[in-house]
Amino acid sequence: MTTWHDYFLDQGKVPDWPYPIRYEQEQEIKTDVLIVGGGIAGCWAAISAARQGLKVALVEKGDTIRSGAGGPGCDHWCDVPANPLSNVDPDDWAKHMANRPYCNGIGIQIQCREDYDTLLEMEKMGGKIRDTENEYVGAEGRDDKTKFMISPRYTRIHSYLPDPTLEQDKPYPNWSRKPNNVVIRVWGSTFKPALKKECRRLGVQIFDRVMVTGLLNEKGIPGERVVGAVGFNNRTGEFMIFKAKATVLAAAGAGSMWLISTELAGYSNMMSRTISGDGAVMAWRAGATLTKMEATGVLRIATGYKHKWYTGAGDASYENVPIVDANGKRLPYPIQGWEDAGAMAPAPGVEDAIRAGIMKGEYALPFYGDFPGMPPIERKVTWNMMLGEESTTRIIVDSYNKAGFDPSRDQLQSYKFIEGNSLPQWREAGYGGGLLVDWNLKTTLDGLYAAGTQMFSPEDHSFAASTGRYAGRKAAAYAKQVDQAEISQEQINREKARIYAPIKRTTGIDWKELHAGIARVMQYYVSEFKTEHLLNIALDSLRQIEEEAAPKLYAPDPHKLMRCLEDLSLLTNAQIIIHASLARKASSMPLGFQRIDFPALDPPEWNKYLTIRLENGKVNTEMIPLTFWGDMKKEYEAHNRDYTGVYQG
Amino acid sequence: MAQGKVFALPNIQTPGKPVIFDPLKCNGCNHCVEVCQVDVFIPNPQKGKPPIILHPDECWYCGCCVNDCHREGAITFNWPLSQKGYWKNKATGKVTRMS
Numbered sequence: 001m002t003t004w005h006d007y008f009l010d011q012g013k014v015p016d017w018p019y020p021i022r023y024e025q026e027q028e029i030k031t032d033v034l035i036v037g038g039g040i041a042g043c044w045a046a047i048s049a050a051r052q053g054l055k056v057a058l059v060e061k062g063d064t065i066r067s068g069a070g071g072p073g074c075d076h077w078c079d080v081p082a083n084p085l086s087n088v089d090p091d092d093w094a095k096h097m098a099n100r101p102y103c104n105g106i107g108i109q110i111q112c113r114e115d116y117d118t119l120l121e122m123e124k125m126g127g128k129i130r131d132t133e134n135e136y137v138g139a140e141g142r143d144d145k146t147k148f149m150i151s152p153r154y155t156r157i158h159s160y161l162p163d164p165t166l167e168q169d170k171p172y173p174n175w176s177r178k179p180n181n182v183v184i185r186v187w188g189s190t191f192k193p194a195l196k197k198e199c200r201r202l203g204v205q206i207f208d209r210v211m212v213t214g215l216l217n218e219k220g221i222p223g224e225r226v227v228g229a230v231g232f233n234n235r236t237g238e239f240m241i242f243k244a245k246a247t248v249l250a251a252a253g254a255g256s257m258w259l260i261s262t263e264l265a266g267y268s269n270m271m272s273r274t275i276s277g278d279g280a281v282m283a284w285r286a287g288a289t290l291t292k293m294e295a296t297g298v299l300r301i302a303t304g305y306k307h308k309w310y311t312g313a314g315d316a317s318y319e320n321v322p323i324v325d326a327n328g329k330r331l332p333y334p335i336q337g338w339e340d341a342g343a344m345a346p347a348p349g350v351e352d353a354i355r356a357g358i359m360k361g362e363y364a365l366p367f368y369g370d371f372p373g374m375p376p377i378e379r380k381v382t383w384n385m386m387l388g389e390e391s392t393t394r395i396i397v398d399s400y401n402k403a404g405f406d407p408s409r410d411q412l413q414s415y416k417f418i419e420g421n422s423l424p425q426w427r428e429a430g431y432g433g434g435l436l437v438d439w440n441l442k443t444t445l446d447g448l449y450a451a452g453t454q455m456f457s458p459e460d461h462s463f464a465a466s467t468g469r470y471a472g473r474k475a476a477a478y479a480k481q482v483d484q485a486e487i488s489q490e491q492i493n494r495e496k497a498r499i500y501a502p503i504k505r506t507t508g509i510d511w512k513e514l515h516a517g518i519a520r521v522m523q524y525y526v527s528e529f530k531t532e533h534l535l536n537i538a539l540d541s542l543r544q545i546e547e548e549a550a551p552k553l554y555a556p557d558p559h560k561l562m563r564c565l566e567d568l569s570l571l572t573n574a575q576i577i578i579h580a581s582l583a584r585k586a587s588s589m590p591l592g593f594q595r596i597d598f599p600a601l602d603p604p605e606w607n608k609y610l611t612i613r614l615e616n617g618k619v620n621t622e623m624i625p626l627t628f629w630g631d632m633k634k635e636y637e638a639h640n641r642d643y644t645g646v647y648q649g
Numbered sequence: 650m651a652q653g654k655v656f657a658l659p660n661i662q663t664p665g666k667p668v669i670f671d672p673l674k675c676n677g678c679n680h681c682v683e684v685c686q687v688d689v690f691i692p693n694p695q696k697g698k699p700p701i702i703l704h705p706d707e708c709w710y711c712g713c714c715v716n717d718c719h720r721e722g723a724i725t726f727n728w729p730l731s732q733k734g735y736w737k738n739k740a741t742g743k744v745t746r747m748s
Contacts, residue, residue: 002666002668002669002670002699002701002702003661003662003665003666003701003702003705004662004701004702004703005658005661005662005665006701007693007701008656008658009653009656012654015691015693015694015701015703016694018691018692018694061686062685062686062687062688063683063684063685063686065683065684065717066684066685066686066711066713066717067686068686071686071711071713072711072712072713072716189716209688234688235688262706262707263663263706264664264729264731265664265710265729265731265732266664266667266705266706266707266708266709266710266729267687267706267707267708267709268708268709268710268732269709271709272686272687272709272711273687273707273709274686274687304729304731307732307734328739366735368736368737370739372739373739391711392709392710392711392712394712394716395710395711395712395713395715395716395726396712396734398712398715398716398726399712399726399728399747400734400736400747403747403748404745404748405734405736405745405747409738409739409740410736410737410738410739410745411736411737411738411739412734412736413734413735413736413737559688559704
């Protein structure tokens with residue numbers, strides 16, 4: 001007896017809801033710093049703020065122990081140029097990493113300066129960051145003194161689009177210089193439980209299974225200081241009111257806005273279902289400024305239409321493992337392993353050349369990751385450690401091992417080409433739209449900070465960790481200077497009515513139908529081809545859904561109530577994307593943005609961030625320079641004169 | 650349940666079993682219920698019994714429920730048929746589909 005149906009057939013009745021129902025009952029929490037989202041960024045923000053001796057509340061939709069995209073694990077601590085084995089200057093490396101259009105120069109500078117300190121603190125909390133058991137002695141990149149495992153990633157090259165201004169990015173091949181050594185392999189499956197434990201040790205009040213739905217502004221006026229938030233427990237339905245001096249938003253981005261297909265492989269996406277745009281939307285409603293919302297890209301993995309594991313073959317299509325064809329012939333894919341040592345993506349033209357080779361019979365399908373062809377120690381590092389620790393791949397390695405796969409004997413299939421590429425209308429918004437922040441990671445609203453994937457143009461796990469740690473520190477500094485503000489009962493009442501509307505109906509439209517309806521509009525009108533006409537049809541359609549379908553949403557329990565509210569977030573998030581898309585009257589390669597009515601690609605006058613915010617019910621957009629953050633090194637130092645390095649408490 | 654009462658049921662949610670519990674090994678501690686970030690499971694009304702898979706359609710196959718289980722073999726990962734992987738023995742050329 002495992003499934004709901006099994007239970008029903010066995011017992012002849014459906015199970016009762018297992019948690020007490022407390023719809024509309026109120027619990028009020030007063031705190032100094034409120035953290036919304038208990039993933040990597042949120043946990044680090046909570047820890048960092050609590051170290052300042054302040055009262056901290058951490059609110060998480062799932063359970064902090066494993067929640068968030070980094071909850072299951074993480075195999076690479078990227079961009080840690082301050083580590084003792086690095087051969088690059090952290091500020092130079094930050095400059096290099098930020099030499100890409102539409103990146104987050106503020107976050108990258110913070111990451112490059114503080115990532116190593118963050119990693120050492122992770123170790124102090126119980127996270128494993130070194131080969132202390134000597135499992136990988138002899139592996140390339142293993143340093144016998146520190147027992148750090150340097151990754152080949154980025155160590156010779158970072159990109160196939162080289163940055164000629166920097167020595168470390170001279171085009172491949174250039175083996176004369178020292179390796180960069182900027183990425184460290186880690187045992188990230190140990191991180192999340194350790195972070196939760198540290199939160200508890202520091203007295204952080206953790207509210208698991210609570211969804212925050214709205215921020216509170218001073219006097220209830222959008223655009224005013226953020227003074228707390230409200231939400232509800234997604235198991236009991238209890239209403240939660242948080243009063244705070246400062247708030248850090250760390251609720252990540254928005255997933256599955258263009259596609260939902262749970263009948264094929266569950267919610268098997270790049271990110272879990274919990275990534276549903278709540279943070280950006282609550283900030284929008286509170287009057288904060290977002291940017292890069294028009295950027296989208298084609299869905300990469302899973303959804304049931306594709307294999308769960310990137311293209312299969314253990315990430316081999318772009319990671320460490322050489323790819324061979326069905327006859328064992330090596331394909332011209334570069335790899336991130338030591339042989340190529342660097343880039344995440346193949347050079348332009350490689351995919352086309354392989355496709356042409358398939359058509360001519362030069363390469364036989366299917367392709368395989370040639371694990372047996374790797375040196376044994378490198379194979380062990382890749383299979384056991386790298387794939388064993390990287391987020392959702394740990395269970396893949398484990399289940400394949402149990403099913404008899406032996407990497408010393410077997411080649412793992414790649415699904416590249418045989419499963420095809422995603423359709424261009426299967427898109428995702430996870431390409432960098434988020435909150436605009438300053439050098440304190442403060443948003444445009446007083447009292448509101450952002451970290452990790454909540455910000456515009458986020459990077460990896462260690463970016464989330466170091467910016468979370470930084471945002472927590474800055475939010476705490478602010479909270480020390482201000483008093484609690486009066487909250488608006490009227491704003492609370494309004495949000496309470498919005499939250500509980502779906503449980504007051506017993507029939508209507510369920511969350512999946514709403515979600516699929518939004519996705520269909522996005523597929524048709526906000527996809528590969530964008531014009532003012534198409535985007536306006538989308539806007540009208542979503543407004544129609546908002547007026548006609550959303551008021552019919554119903555939820556039979558607190559869990560489905562959460563899903564309903566997430567999809568209402570997606571409905572608003574989708575409209576923000578369309579407003580931003582209408583305002584950008586130019587096409588852009590790095591933004592994945594094609595305006596048929598404005599075909600010029602990245603014209604200089606449009607090479608700017610487009611910011612967007614809601615003011616008095618109207619959408620305002622502005623353009624700001626691509627490097628609005630100024631001189632990264634100088635600005636970082638000016639804002640962090642009091643930084644004390646690794647926590648000694 | 651071939652001899653049991655026939656109910657009027659909707660189609661069974663598919664894929665409906667991201668994991669399989671072994672009722673002899675699982676002691677119903679519900680640790681998997683807690684580590685799941687999307688609440689795929691609910692505790693079984695009968696104490697000591699394996700949890701019930703209530704929302705398999707929301708599973709993102711992260712595997713934490715299996716990775717973090719304290720009782721070996723109590724919970725086993727179960728890929729949907731469409732997601733089972735393939736590999737090839739390099740020496741013999743034999744292709745294996747995950748069982």
